[in-house]
Amino acid sequence: MVYCTASGRPCRPLAGRGVYLAARCAAWVGTGPHKMRLPAIAVRGSADASKILKMRQMPSTPTSTRRGSSAGLPPTPAQSSNHSRVRTMFAAADTTQIELISLANCCWSGAPPEFRASSWRRLCGIESENPALLTTNRAAYRKLVDKLGPADGVASDQPTWHQIADLDLPRNAPDLPGMQTPPVRALVSRLLYIWAARHPACGYVQGIMDVVTPLVAVFAGHRGYDMTTGKDDGITEDQWLDVEADCFYTFQAILAAFQDAYTASQPGIHRMLRQLGSALSHVCPEVKQHMDEVGADLLHVCFRWMNCLLLRELPLALDIRLLDTYLSELAETGHSTLGTQAGLPLYHVFVCAALLAQFSAGILEADFQQTVHLLQHVRTLTDSWGDEELAEVLAQAHLWRNQYWSPGRLSD
Amino acid sequence: MAESEEYYDYLFKLVLIGDSGVGKSNLLSRFTRNEFLYESKSTIGVEFATRNLKMEGKTVKAQIWDTAGQERYRAITSAYYRGAVGALLVFDITKRATYDNVDRWLKELREHADPDIAIMLVGNKTDQPHLRGVSTAEAQQKAREAKLSYFETSALSGDNVEASFTELVKEIYSIASRAQIDVAGSSWVPTQFRPDHAESVPLGGPAKPASNGGCC
Structure with missing residues (x-):
């Protein structure tokens, strides 16, 4: 059990996180169990x-080195040990099942970039050690596209489509050229349109488009897509659909938790x-x-x-x-x-x-x-x-x- | 924030309202920073900016609240109307639907804003005359019927932007001075932002710099 040295309370015994927190707690001199002082971060008087x-x-x-894509960020020492744990988990995935809770514990303090796409899919429950699960989910998304997506560019719910594709998409993530290429624009607008159709109580709400950007960065980035230039390294149409499916289910999982916000x-x-x-x-x-x-x-x-x-x-x-x-x-x-x-x-x-x-x-x-x-x-x-x-x-x-x-x- | 910006005699809270994508945020950035962004992100919730104007030797701080246009945000944007003394109701002259919605926005203002709020109708995007879907005469007619002033602007070229904001501020200033009411006091602003905490300062009375020093 890891104890917080300031409050004397046990920290959650999560690998990496608990150690990190205990270290942080030791650095912050507490003034009582309910009055933990903030780390001295600021210059007073300014x-x-x-x-x-x-x-x-x-x-x-x-x-x-702090800027640029996530892959460019050097891992912190606490992350490094978690990264290697995740790498070990995936290396042994053929013989040893990856426990979701262990994966979550490690990824809590940052997933290793090369296993991030797979880790996110597992955390959302659309991928498991049985490869058929992911295949089934991606196939199910293709059916959704056929059923609910705009057919030949014509959407049945015109006001929603207009708001997404005409008004908001052109001004989405202006600092990232990778969000404005034709395949990504098609992906983002269709994904949001389908999600809105499946969640009529929410519909499309401005701002949820922002949630899609990091998902595209991870799932398309895993296939070699460069968000800063929009170069796609020969990703096929079918592969783009897989990316879209992964983005959709992850998006859906996140927003499910916040549904009444919309x-x-x-x-x-x-x-x-x-x-x-x-x-x-x-x-x-x-x-x-x-x-x-x-x-x-x-x-x-x-x-x-x-x-x-x-x-x-x-x-x-x-x-x-x-x-x-x-x-x-x-x-x-x-x-x-x-x-x-x-x-x-x-x-x-x-x-x-x-x-x-x-x-x-x-x-x-x-x-x-x-x-x-x-x-x-x-x-x-x-x-x-x-x-x-x-x-x-x-x-x-x-x-x-x-x-x-x-x-x-x-x-x- | 420049130091001179901190001194003012009066504070007017204005709101920018209108359908999504009509150019509210760019009107604001053009007026306050002389900037235009082809791709500015959609406004979520409320954002604001200020600019000081001179009226008859007095400094008026226009505190302009830029709101989200999408229907879903109506419930919260109406909360931002509180204490506003002026509103710019913006539509896009190239998008008929945004003009047709003007009546809904007026209803919204009548329900949630101060009954004395000064409203200006603004037809934006005059830089695209070939795409015009609403004629000037028609919009002027609507404005007359609703007793509003009407301006056509282009946030992109900057055309008339300065004039429209200034006119609205002038209108509020003159109403206020005629009525001898304390405009800053009636405006919803944090207490220390009101000149002299503004219980009943007559217009033209002594003004107090903003809480943290002002220009002197």
């Missing part, structure tokens, strides 16, 4: 968040925002109080964080890294659509809280306008983040969730 960030640069990794009036988002307010008043009361005082409503500053699952607030490489953890969370807490109260959405709330905590010094110095500006442009700061920074946020969120959440404790 509202300039970029200065805060400079303080947080890890000296061991040069900034230039239904009429978006009750799930309002619940998560209430939970975030409540979580903040436990973990960062001064930030909560300051935001209340200047009138920076979480509805103004964090709506998009909930609606786009933070994916717009991070560069692509970290979106992918975030989904490693989220898909592992899904596999651990179950794929039930009823899990919305305590599963992945709750963890997401704590990730948002941990992210706010990262910018606490900036927020505490800011007035209303500066707070809104800071939190609506977090991407300008996270663009230079590497794995370490995100890993810290994710570990902090995990710790806080375990510490502060019990049924009924956070207002729903």
